[in-house]
Amino acid sequence: MKKLLNKEIRLSASPLSWIFLAGALMTLLPGYPILVGAFFVCFGVFHSFQTAREANDILYTVLLPVKKADCVTAKYAFTCLIQLLGFLIAAALTAVRMTLLKAAAPYVHNALMNATPLFLAFMLLIFTAFNSVFIPGFFKTGYKLGFPFLRFGIVCLLLISAGEALHYFPGLSFFNAPGGEGLGLQCGILAAATVIYVLGTFAACRVSRKRFERIDL
């Protein structure tokens, strides 16, 4: 897998996958739906799928001395690497916002979602949606990208909307406190989202491997 990941990084990856990691910097933006940053991170990975398809990467990879299905696992490994980097950037900035900048006026009076553990949990759910909606959709054919990404886009929009709306529900405004209130609950939700991300990605990878094994290239 190390060799395949090296191949993904050196040959298949679009520079945009790295550039769009900057989407995680949106975590610092006040008055902006910061979960869109997670979408941009995924959008960057989408570009690598597109670049790989145009470079005929799948045929090149399946002819290498690896199992055909490992081609799928390599795509997941690269995707998770980018998502992990995006998550770490967002987590570091969330920590900054919740400590050093917790009293900053733009965050105190922020009508939209503040950076909190709940935000990070939603970020992981968006990543899970990408891994379980877009990637298995792509590996149904090995070349169709549009509709799988559209389906992911719809799920992503719903998740962003849910994240933004949650703190407006009665009794849930504490979710949006800039310094973090109900931290125990929020961290519990983040832990649950991490479990969902890990299990969801593993399950989606298995489905994608099976689908890819079945198709004729």
Next chain:
Amino acid sequence: MNLLEVKGLCKSYPGFQLENVSFAVREGSIMGFIGRNGAGKTTTLKSILHIVHPDAGEIRYFGMDFAGHEGEIKQQIGFAGGAVDYYKRKPIKKLLEVTKRFYETWDDEACRKYLALFSLDENKMPGELSEGMRVKLSLTLALSHGARLLLLDEPTSGLDPVSREELLDTFRYLRERGVAILFSTHITSDLEKCADDITYIAKGKLIASEPMAAFMARCRETGVGNTLDEIMVHYEKENLYEKAAE
């Protein structure tokens, strides 16, 4: 010893059927795989490589089933499907660097030798090369890891006569060292120069799979033809005007 055994290979597509194709490639031999365009040569090769899934049939490499030994088998085979059609915008040097990491038996010296033999500049990108030069690059990748079996789909198409002759010399050199080569082509003169065995398919059906000398002798005796071109024309020429009128 047979390095590749194909038994009863079947694959159906709408409008095309590959039916019960069987043949074996011996160690240290060159097998020509002929048939006109659309006869099923590429489908057969893709099925052998499991790029497409056969509906039926058995494929064994080095006495092993493909399933369960995929990585091990691919280490020992080289495939060149015509011109390099991937990563056309990446430098050849980078492509070689990434590819070689996958092969336990990659030979840098052999790679340099073939790059020099084929006059390939590794600082160029495949997209900057002509079709013929990309075929040579594809062969360089297939030949640089000491494969015991080479599966080549139209390797001489797009090559100039001198390069084709050099390539056939390379095949003969490899055969002497025990490498088996299966190559599909419709440039039949290439096969007449170097093939030991021949497998001929027409419209997805196996016409013959036997030693080249025996096949040619049989066709000469039965009046089918004296050359592979004549034999193919005998078996497959259709009257297009009659066909269009049907």
